[in-house]
Amino acid sequence: GAVVSQHPSWVICKSGTSVKIECRSLDFQATTMFWYRQFPKQSLMLMATSNEGSKATYEQGVEKDKFLINHASLTLSTLTVTSAHPEDSSFYICSAASPSGSPDEQYFGPGTRLTVT
Amino acid sequence: DQQVKQNSPSLSVQEGRISILNCDYTNSMFDYFLWYKKYPAEGPTFLISISSIKDKNEDGRFTVFLNKSAKHLSLHIVPSQPGDSAVYFCAASANRAGGTSYGKLTFGQGTILTVHP
Numbered sequence: 035g036a037v038v039s040q041h042p043s044w045v046i047c048k049s050g051t052s053v054k055i056e057c058r059s060l061d062f063q064a065t066t067m068f069w070y071r072q073f074p075k076q077s078l079m080l081m082a083t084s085n086e087g088s089k090a091t092y093e094q095g096v097e098k099d100k101f102l103i104n105h106a107s108l109t110l111s112t113l114t115v116t117s118a119h120p121e122d123s124s125f126y127i128c129s130a131a132s133p134s135g136s137p138d139e140q141y142f143g144p145g146t147r148l149t150v151t
Numbered sequence: 152d153q154q155v156k157q158n159s160p161s162l163s164v165q166e167g168r169i170s171i172l173n174c175d176y177t178n179s180m181f182d183y184f185l186w187y188k189k190y191p192a193e194g195p196t197f198l199i200s201i202s203s204i205k206d207k208n209e210d211g212r213f214t215v216f217l218n219k220s221a222k223h224l225s226l227h228i229v230p231s232q233p234g235d236s237a238v239y240f241c242a243a244s245a246n247r248a249g250g251t252s253y254g255k256l257t258f259g260q261g262t263i264l265t266v267h268p
Contacts, residue, residue: 038194066254075160077153078195078240078258127194131254137183137244140254142194 036062038130040143047118047150055113055146057128063108064130068140069101072125084111118150154178155243157259164266170228172262174241177222181243185256186215186226189238198239199226231266238263 037060047053057067065086070078082103083091090103100122102114111130115122126146132139156175164170174184182203187195201208201215201224208215214227228235242256 040194043192068255070258075260077155077260078256080255080257083255125192129194129256137185137242137254137256138197138200140197140256142187142196144194145192147192 036060036130036132036139036141038128038141038143040126040128040146042146043144044147045149047148049119049150050117052114052116053118053148055115055126055128055148057111057113057130057143059109059130059141062130062132064111065108065133066131067105067111068129068131069103069111069113070127070129072127072145078127081113115148118148120150123148123150152177153260154181155241155257155259157239157241157262159262160260161263161265164231164264166233166266166268167230170226170231170235170264170266172226172228172239172241172264174224174226174259175222176224176243178243178245178257179222180245181257183244184215184217184224185242185244186213187240187242187258188235189240189261191238195240228264231264233266233268236264236266 041056067084069081072078084105086105092098105111129142185200186198189195217224238261240261241259
């Protein structure tokens, strides 16, 4: 299958700072990427859909001004957690969809563990 | 509102026996279902999927059954192997091309499968 990378794999930051997480599709072009977060022992919750060259679409209850998403190229989407607080500590996972858009061809990154102190 | 539910947090099975993981959904718009395997600190890996026009799909040791009337699907792993030990997520999608939900996945909470040698 295709490869999706995330960077960093883990990050610790102080409350009030901002953190940027990168999601890259390494061997295919992804017009659509998705951002999820997962709390311990819970489901992956879709946060937003990121489309290359356009504004992200956020799910209900997700603050778009807090979780800034940029999809500047067909291989890179970034999620910036602004003014992070301890409650933002979570596991953030991105996925990249192949051009077909088929759910079968949606490839997940390894995730980024964010800890806000 | 948990639209996809995996009511068994964990399952323990002996090597060589069958593992049956269950998933229920409530949203009648879902028409495509997927199973993922996930290891700690990694992203989900696609296992198998099924469209709502089918009631069974098989791929090697993995078989997914769909009962639309009951809004229930299950994943059978036969024979189970210790390497199958992981968290299994079911996911659902309203897979209508061109629709705003295309490619968006709703995940269950996951079931931890442990296969004992």
